[in-house]
Amino acid sequence: MAAKPSERLAELGYSLPEVVRPLAAYLPAKRVGELVYTAGQLPVRDGALLATGKVGAAVSPGDAAELARICALNALAAVDSIVGIDQIVQVVKVVGFVASAPGFNGQPGVVNGASELLGEIFGEAGAHARSAVGVSELPLDAPVEVELIVEVR
Template identity: 40%
Template sequence: MSVYDKLKQLGIELPPVAIPAAAYVPFVRTGNLVFVSGHIAKRDGKPWVGQLGKTMGTEEGKAAARSIAIDLMGTLHAAVGDLGKVKRIVKLMSLVNSASDYTEQHLVTNGASELFGQVFGDSGAHARSAFGVAQIPLGACVEIELIAEV
């Protein structure tokens, strides 16, 4: 089953590339690697605002991370033209807007990691980092960046 068949089966439509909000580009391709800039969580087209452990729980954060994975795949599709060319999701870096005593950033990030595994199979298994941070641009609850091999 192709990546696009899996996306369709999951009811996922890839969004267009978001226009950068600052002085950067959505992705950079160098050699066989594509570096996708950090994407913040959005809900209804607006930043998904919140702080884990204060105004949001882990399950909502996980849903936000999953939504970011969809946006990242849309940008990755724009970068390579065909997600079938992706050999491997190499690494995710996840920043979770967290209260000082919140320690489940890794569980929030699973929302993205699990979706990449569903869509790309073994090629979706990746290295990753998940950090708790004091704030993310626009008050977003989660931001994730991605590196892929093509």
């Protein structure tokens, strides 16, 4: 029998953080039927934004990919707060936004940080559709933002 997502997280050395408080008038996650949609999650840990600036200038693509992993963990925490991470049947879609310096076009590699983490946690059920979008600005000058859509029991 495959390990539960919560067990797999622990095996990988991760734990879910506290749900990041919304910056404005929205919910961190919302369930609609068998889907949970998360708000865009920034690379916040213990209430602090871990980096600022544009990827390809102030933030390296490798560092941004690690930040995308943190965003994905924050999104999973938002899902967990509604239904519990072990109720996730599959990851349906990931949308990653990358604050990009002029000429930077490595957004897919950055968002791979989130995608690869989801694959490590959920295996085949972590395979998902995805968008990796370069933008000029993100809230609080964050370098990356990730949102998820997951199917739940």
